[in-house]
Amino acid sequence: MAGRRGERLARRQPELLAGGDRAVVTADRASRIALVDPAATPLRARAANLTAVTAALDEAGIEYFQVRGRSPRASVVAVDVADRSRAHAALAAACARVPGYVSIPRQHGERPPAAGFEPRTWDRVADAPVLRLTWYLTDPRHRLVLGPAYGCDVEFWTRQEDVLVAPRRNPVAEQVQVSSPPVLVPESLFTGLVPPTDSTTVRSRPEFAGRSPDDVAFPIDVVYTWVDGTDPDWLRRRAAVTGIPYHAEAASPARFLSRDELRYSLRSVHLFAPWVRHIYLVTDDQVPSWLDPSAPGIRVVSHREIFTDPSVLPTYNSHAIESQLHHIDGLSEHFLYFNDDVFLGTEVLPQDFFLANGISRFFPSPALVPPGAPSAEDIPSSAAGKNNRALLAERFGTVLNKKMKHMPHALRRSVLYEIEQEFSAPHRGTAASRFRGMTDISVASSLHHYYAFHTGRAAPGELEYTIAELSHPDTPARLAHLLAHRDRHVFCLNDAFSSEADLTAQLAVLTPFLDTYFPVPSPWEKA
Known part of the structure; x- marks a missing residue:
């Protein structure tokens, strides 16, 4: 591409x-x-x-x-x-x-x-x-x-x-x-x-005429996961699945609302990471109406193509989907995993995510994984962090305490395959969990980074970053600051608890911001 x-x-x-x-x-x-x-x-x-x-x-x-x-x-x-x-x-x-x-x-x-x-x-x-x-x-x-x-x-x-x-x-x-x-x-x-x-x-x-020792010469792909939570067929499939998610956030409509973030996140990659080789969009057999799936450089991948055990599908658990990303056919060894609410705010380089010797970078968050065992009061990311912590403590004798920032996750297929074998039981259990559950592990967003670090294949990195919670009243001011300064390498527009009733007011703020920040269509949009 x-x-x-x-x-x-x-x-x-x-x-x-x-x-x-x-x-x-x-x-x-x-x-x-x-x-x-x-x-x-x-x-x-x-x-x-x-x-x-x-x-x-x-x-x-x-x-x-x-x-x-x-x-x-x-x-x-x-x-x-x-x-x-x-x-x-x-x-x-x-x-x-x-x-x-x-x-x-x-x-x-x-x-x-x-x-x-x-x-x-x-x-x-x-x-x-x-x-x-x-x-x-x-x-x-x-x-x-x-x-x-x-x-x-x-x-x-x-x-x-x-x-x-x-x-x-x-x-x-x-x-x-x-x-x-x-x-x-x-x-x-x-x-x-x-x-x-x-x-x-x-x-x-x-x-x-020579390449420098710190130049990254290997290909890097990008993987997105995406869902259209307003699709009637998808809603019928979801309603037919038995079982009640353990935590309200796991089934919150906010987790499945689409504000066209993917369109603008792809534009951010086109603008600010032109070195990306190929993009894979992992979906539940859904394609955004504006996307041209035949465009060079992008491929839509069905859950059915990557799950080792297709009988666990359909799934509405991002932890389960993320546990299978390394099974994408043709995916490069080194790749970035994006959620569709993550955007590049200015130019980034391959060296921001990988060292030239292949070591990946990760970005710890100030947010902490709470102490103790998983409980019904934990939000899903905290429960998964606790489960990750138990695995790492048993394997390496260290205690995980930090979550990771909502940024592009620099991942290696070989490390993900190794994790799948090393922690096979919790890995299979996560893949089989249709909604986020208390026994999940978060492979792509946390466990990979800590496991790779302990085995000499990852190191902490640093990029200018911010996150805005869409349901927070200060969001319009934060977006205005982002637009005026454009001084963040990465920003995330996160949402966990908004309802469909909130969507209209949010779009009135969010769409003009994204359209102003990223006005140039990507090559993967229909004319």
Whole structure:
């Protein structure tokens, strides 16, 4: 999926900045001219800025090579300082053809970009060792504005005999041999946003042609579980199942209400994790009306395909479904498990979830698993945490006390298979429990992380995160803060106790928020 998407992106870039609609948007506390792109994404903005710069340098016959910078968002191109005046002229002409902006990157933030189509701007930056060129990108409704964070830096390297020396530090090489011929290098070596399978290449030097030890080179898939709790057929099947859930939360309508969260969660993955290889949507033979199940890069998986014992179906227990995810045919060894109420709020990298040696990361929560044995007063997640704790205490002699944040769970199939064998009785019991029960274990959201940690295959991670309870009165204010700052890698819009009567009021707040935060349709939505 990601490789084909990257190839289409590379072919599209020259025409993206060649013309098209423009709009005046507010960014960096000023009015900016932006290019309107119906498929605007951070990766497209990064690639468009890089292409605009390299096309201008190519047209002027100026030699350059790409450098690995410190940010996955911005690209970096190196030019001999002797060609500075020619490069300025070429870039000024490019900014005049399609309105572009110039800034000088600073160690502690950037000054507001200035109009690159105004000659006086170039007078101000005449001696700058590094310039950032930005062509603003926005969606048709101007809700997403992609600016200097995704710009292209032009570094002016100084010549010392047969060596070019960088004007600032970078993670790979601060000098290159002038006599070394240029090479074509995969673009994925310069940003973790591009998957290693992508075929796009860029001009660089041999010093930048190797993969770093901390680069994640293996494929990573995403798995979602989803249910449409308003589907009449699904409701009839659920009503026909005998047995009463032990706790009100296990049967709460809030657990099965759909507010179109999945649509926007998929958009967040498309925007902020373009390195994902494939997406699997696990459902009870349900398909969202807006989803195109034939679109490349996504597959709808039935519960019947993954349950070892199909006789336990139908199930309405997320713990049971999560215990079977590793049985998905074709799933990569390393994958992320999303609930549909979890969203990426800004760009994330494979390294945020897995180390390059395959070790997974997990994200402990301040919330604690209560002491004691499971009881009818425990909410299902606490009961499952207590059962996990008993298994781990017996196996490793340690006492589990923390729950996990409601984030994408970084999982390994091999660890999940091992857990299925190591704790076979409670694993089978959880899979057979049609509703969340007191004997459940929570395999994907907790047990995997602790078991992998104790066996040397997982380590704690850290990402900026927040959770908003939809039934809480401060939710509108929290959503407004999220939208204004966009400073969380992950956020969760959780709900456990709302009723169908609450849905209309919640949608009045939630839908505008999600549509503003994620305005660009994903490739998996119907036209």
